[in-house]
Amino acid sequence: TLYPMVLEATTGGKISVGAPFYEITFVPLMIPALLAVPVGPLLAWKRGDLLAVAERLSAAAAVALAAIALAAWLRGADGILPALAIGLAVWLMAGAASEILLRAGLPRQPIRIVLRRLVGLPRSAWGTTLAHAGLGVSILGIACASFYGSERILAMKPGETTDLAGYHFTFEGITPRQGGTYREEVGRFTVTADGRPITVIQPAKRLYTTRQMPTSEAGIATRGFSQLYLSLGDRHPDGSVVVRIHVKPLVTLIWIGGVVMAAGAALSLADRRLRIGAPMRARRPREARA
Numbered sequence: 441t442l443y444p445m446v447l448e449a450t451t452g453g454k455i456s457v458g459a460p461f462y463e464i465t466f467v468p469l470m471i472p473a474l475l476a477v478p479v480g481p482l483l484a485w486k487r488g489d490l491l492a493v494a495e496r497l498s499a500a501a502a503v504a505l506a507a508i509a510l511a512a513w514l515r516g517a518d519g520i521l522p523a524l525a526i527g528l529a530v531w532l533m534a535g536a537a538s539e540i541l542l543r544a545g546l547p548r549q550p551i552r553i554v555l556r557r558l559v560g561l562p563r564s565a566w567g568t569t570l571a572h573a574g575l576g577v578s579i580l581g582i583a584c585a586s587f588y589g590s591e592r593i594l595a596m597k598p599g600e601t602t603d604l605a606g607y608h609f610t611f612e613g614i615t616p617r618q619g620g621t622y623r624e625e626v627g628r629f630t631v632t633a634d635g636r637p638i639t640v641i642q643p644a645k646r647l648y649t650t651r652q653m654p655t656s657e658a659g660i661a662t663r664g665f666s667q668l669y670l671s672l673g674d675r676h677p678d679g680s681v682v683v684r685i686h687v688k689p690l691v692t693l694i695w696i697g698g699v700v701m702a703a704g705a706a707l708s709l710a711d712r713r714l715r716i717g718a719p720m721r722a723r724r725p726r727e728a729r730a
Contacts, residue, residue: 474528474579477572478535482542496542500534522587529583532576540569567708574700581665581693590687593673595680605687607668608632609641614672614681622648624657627672627681631661638663643670665690 443465444455478500482493494501508527512519543565544557590605598613612628624646631638643659658671666689673682 471528474532474575477532477575478539481539481568481572497535497538500531500538503534504528504531519587522583525583525587526580529576529580532579533573536569536572536576539572540565563711564708567704567706567711570704570707571701572704574697574702574704576697577700578694578697581690581695581697584690585688585694588689589691592685594683594685595676596683597678597680602683602685604685605689606633607638607687609670609683609685611681611683614675617644619646621650622646625672627659627670627683629659629670629683631668639668641668641670643672645672662692665692665696667691 444457448454478497479490479493482488482496483490504527507530508523511523511526515522540558540561541554543561544554546554549557592602592604594602596602596611598611601608601610603609608631610630610632612630614625614627617624617626624644626642626644629641629643631641639661641659641661644657646655646657647653648655656671656673658669661668666687669684669686669688671684673684675681
């Protein structure tokens, strides 16, 4: 975000940047930082041993490599980059689990002692685990929605059906409606999968009459951790309407991961050791005042 301003200040040139620019710059910067997240909590201050930490995280690394291999095998040669993103997410979650289990004494101690220690760990330790695991959950949602999502833009007439990612979308028509400060045209789409009705999605195009401002209201249907999006475009003279359809697998994990991270932060702040209280002035004894 600073590069265009630095360029303008140094050379006088102006550039505009978009998604490709941020993908080229942001992703390479974030990958090393994310790889280091599980390592940080296991490094002792000023006397950390990186090789010892790598050995302690070997199980988490093995789980991440297995996730990469599985994702790449399922998607073939085209799935290498998505598999690496999924492996990074699994690395964060497995690293968070390894860190809390190592704190509790696994694998040196018996399971019953480990469970007892887990209950007795400070809230800040659990907060760290939740925050790092939530980050992994969000990365998993971003990876799946970005790499495995499907999109189609087409013109549809009432009664027509189109298929996308195993779902069948049937356009039933458009109904005009009057709102409080707007007029809208609401489309109705029935969604089926394997011959079974799934849901009805109703995207709309609105026109706010006061300012003559048109808006598009997307229709959203949630299926487990995935979501279906439909939005309406322009209408053609032949009665068809442009429809944009998105299928985003596991996209809700992005928000779930954010909630988990927020819960981790709240849990850390609730740790009594981190509370800072204002000192109270000592009261003088009654005799001294007399």
